[in-house]
Amino acid sequence: MKTALITGITGQDGSYLAEYLSKQGYKVYGIVRRSSTLNFERISHLMDEVELINADLLDQNSLMNALSVSKPDEIYNLAAQSFVPTSWGQPVLTGEFTALGVTRMLEAMKLVCPDSKFYQASSSEMFGKVQAVPQTEETPFYPRSPYGIAKLYGHWITINYRESYDLFACSGILFNHESPRRGLEFVTRKITYNVSRIKKGEIDSFDIGNLEAKRDWGFAGDYVKAMHLMLQQENPDDYVVSTGETHKVREFCELAFKAADIDLHWDGKGLDEVGIDKKTGKKVLYVNEKFYRPAEVDLLIGDPKKASTKLGWKPDCTFESLVEMMVKKDLER
Ligand code: NDP
Ligand code: GDR
Numbered sequence: 001m002k003t004a005l006i007t008g009i010t011g012q013d014g015s016y017l018a019e020y021l022s023k024q025g026y027k028v029y030g031i032v033r034r035s036s037t038l039n040f041e042r043i044s045h046l047m048d049e050v051e052l053i054n055a056d057l058l059d060q061n062s063l064m065n066a067l068s069v070s071k072p073d074e075i076y077n078l079a080a081q082s083f084v085p086t087s088w089g090q091p092v093l094t095g096e097f098t099a100l101g102v103t104r105m106l107e108a109m110k111l112v113c114p115d116s117k118f119y120q121a122s123s124s125e126m127f128g129k130v131q132a133v134p135q136t137e138e139t140p141f142y143p144r145s146p147y148g149i150a151k152l153y154g155h156w157i158t159i160n161y162r163e164s165y166d167l168f169a170c171s172g173i174l175f176n177h178e179s180p181r182r183g184l185e186f187v188t189r190k191i192t193y194n195v196s197r198i199k200k201g202e203i204d205s206f207d208i209g210n211l212e213a214k215r216d217w218g219f220a221g222d223y224v225k226a227m228h229l230m231l232q233q234e235n236p237d238d239y240v241v242s243t244g245e246t247h248k249v250r251e252f253c254e255l256a257f258k259a260a261d262i263d264l265h266w267d268g269k270g271l272d273e274v275g276i277d278k279k280t281g282k283k284v285l286y287v288n289e290k291f292y293r294p295a296e297v298d299l300l301i302g303d304p305k306k307a308s309t310k311l312g313w314k315p316d317c318t319f320e321s322l323v324e325m326m327v328k329k330d331l332e333r
Pocket of ligand 1: 008009010011013014032033039055056057077078079080081082083097121122123124173174175176177183
């Protein structure tokens with residue numbers, strides 16, 4: 001039986017990965033940080049299958065202890081401060097978790113279990129102000145937020161430990177991936193959750209930021225399979241994981257309302273733009289400057305060719321079915 005340790009197991013990806021590895025017959029450990037209220041909602045159905053260890057990315061000894069206890073064949077480093085807007089408000093903390101946290105994990109691995117395999121959760125946010133379209137493993141980076149910059153550090157320190165100490169360390173450059181388990185502050189889930197509340201009559205409308213931003217959105221359940229595949233290869237390497245399609249936030253809104261049987265049309269321009277329910281004439285969506293970012297990433301679209309040819313990975317869930325799935329789950333909630 002293989003053993004895996006997941007940092008960030010309570011997060012969106014951690015929960016899907018734990019589920020997937022457990023189904024593959026792995027013994028799964030996860031690290032969790034102490035909090036005054038339990039935070040295991042996403043893994044509540046897995047509590048008999050996973051073993052949790054208390055540790056924090058800020059605490060080197062706790063990470064070393066987690067590795068000594070679990071003796072993992074594979075380490076998936078998913079823990080991070082992952083919300084981009086928070087990284088402007090808390091740039092130093094974001095650097096501690098999302099950048100230096102990676103070094104702490106790699107140091108722990110080097111000292112405790114250098115023969116393990118390591119996966120680092122890198123991000124398309126590293127491409128930021130994109131230098132090529134679509135983005136590949138060779139595209140130069142230009143991050144646009146303290147989060148993107150912290151991820152870039154995590155990416156390079158992973159490559160550096162691979163080259164310096166011959167560790168099996170891979171970095172997956174994953175583009176946005178979503179699910180019904182996505183945090184409520186991220187735009188996709190914010191939209192599907194609030195659309196469901198409008199449909200149920202709980203609210204009349206909600207506010208949103210930049211409708212023109214374009215993202216390459218996939219389904220988290222598909223993407224965790226790519227993480228696993230990277231660690232099954234003969235040699236460690238880095239891979240872009242994406243769908244190869246891009247869509248505007250605006251399109252996501254239209255499809256989400258449509259999935260709840262509401263036809264949306266737009267009125268006004270820029271910050272005065274509103275989304276209107278065609279049938280009732282009610283204003284259901286307002287653009288609000290508050291949700292604009294100090295520096296935006298306007299366009300992301302990844303080329304998943306390397307992951308497809310070398311890993312044999314491809315996403316199953318389409319953009320349309322992702323939106324429908326998320327709205328449906330929120331309506332059922
Ligand atoms: P989430 O925000 O849902 O989960 C983050 C996880 O990190 C949570 O389990 C959180 O624990 C944990 N964590 C945060 N800080 C610490 C800490 N100091 N010590 C221990 N654990 C900590 O993120 P996702 O699941 O969406 O993403 C997983 C990873 O992939 C992240 O690194 C993210 O940056 C990266 N990524 C995500 C993409 C996406 O589209 N989802 C795309 C590209 C990269 P707690 O529950 O206690 O807060
Ligand atoms: P992102 O995801 O920043 O790409 O990072 P998010 O869903 O927060 O934003 C996507 C785009 O939508 C625009 N937007 C809004 N965003 C939010 N959160 N709220 C709004 O109201 C809103 N209106 C418009 C944003 O400006 C942006 O352009 C995610 C995270 O999971 C990262 O951890 C991960 O690394 C990247 O994806 C890849």
